[in-house]
Amino acid sequence: MGKIEKIFITHTHGDHIFGLLPLMASLLNGAGGTADGAEDPRAQADQTQTPLEIYGPLGTRAYVRNGLLCTHTLLSSPFVVHELRFPSDPEGDLTSLPLNQMELPAGRNIPQIDGVWPDIYRDTTVSVSAAPILHSVPCVGFVVTEAPIPGKMDPKKYIPDIKRTKTPMTVMSRLQQGETIELSDGTILRGPERRAGRKLVILGDTYDPSPIASLAADPDLLIHEATNAHLPDVDSNTKESDTFETVEERSRSRGHSTPQVAGAFATRIGARRLVLNHFSARYPGDDDTNEESKKVMDAIKALATTTFEGDIVCARDLMSIDIPHS
CATH class of the missing domain: 3.60.15.10 (Ribonuclease Z/Hydroxyacylglutathione hydrolase-like)
Structure with missing residues (x-):
């Protein structure tokens, strides 16, 4: 779970989005806050951290903000919500709530x-x-x-020229990446085309x-x-x-x-x-x-x-x- 960096939501039906908030709480070290809004002292957004990025249709951002607010959930790592906007979508975020304390303001509304x-x-x-x-x-x-990705490589194609010119075998890794190498005697070796x-x-x-x-x-x-x-x-x-x-x-x-x-x-x-x-x-x-x-x-x-x-x-x-x- 700790390796998750991005989450992609297909639509906002409950069986496809209800699990998002508990997943966020687990990933971002969430904890219960207080009803009076007093903040956990650790809940200070560190803008230098790489945020968890969430992509979904209109309503994803509103769902996240409302869910975190109503459950008094405090996070200790940042996140950002990008919404894929349909041409018929209204402007705005379907919520008047401000940014969550750990939500970065860089969330994009992505047009078709x-x-x-x-x-x-x-x-x-x-x-x-x-x-x-x-x-x-x-x-x-x-x-x-x-x-x-690198193309399939046949070492036999290159080794004779590499040995003949006493070129370090480390050039094989460059050839594997598809680079073109000129040897000391002017011989040109071309790596396989990428696939x-x-x-x-x-x-x-x-x-x-x-x-x-x-x-x-x-x-x-x-x-x-x-x-x-x-x-x-x-x-x-x-x-x-x-x-x-x-x-x-x-x-x-x-x-x-x-x-x-x-x-x-x-x-x-x-x-x-x-x-x-x-x-x-x-x-x-x-x-x-x-x-x-x-x-x-x-x-x-x-x-x-x-x-x-x-x-x-x-x-x-x-x-x-x-x-x-x-």
Whole structure:
């Protein structure tokens, strides 16, 4: 937990944001204050500390300020809230509360550019962009793109010239980074071209993520919700009147997707791997050692295979997935 530097919120439904305040309290050494507003002496913002950065749609900043105020929570490390603003959003922060005592005033209201939010965060390792996806409330999906990485290197290609010119072998690390090296006799060695980094697409709740399609193209991994599924041979609660079509229509009317919808979008954007998540509470699925859970998750996965031919994984809490470089 202590390694968390940035938090990205897809939308402000409770099951996606209620956990933010306790997480902040844990990360930023929070403690209970007093009803009369007397401050804990340690709660003095250190502007030299790197703040925890929170990104989310309109309402994220108001939720954080109100929650911290009403719970009398005092923090001892700074944070900042950036909001992704839709064109239809009103001005302001949806709250008249002033900055929290540990909230830095540098929070940005980030406007869309051509319908998306490009590079809301970028460093030398990754960039994060976002785009709207369709749900019952304003919702976004995030695209995390790794910076280009060193190309595959064949040492045999370089060692003879390096040894012949008695050049220190340390130049190999520079060549690995793609640099061009001139040896003492004028020989030019060029490192391998850098390769594209990995790309992850992480969606919030959605019945149609089409607005993010161009930004999300060709990812190594897509995480897509599959809240509802028609499982007549597996789910004893299935209604006799239900069909694949009626379940999909009911799911769509509530802002959600089926495994087939998720698979179709994965195919559309050329994803290499699909992780399904956000399953309805009616489906047991968080214990891969339980036969009933496994049966349900296998059935959900099977539905997704009807629209997507790549690798499919049904997520469970605290699952860790390795994403190799292509």
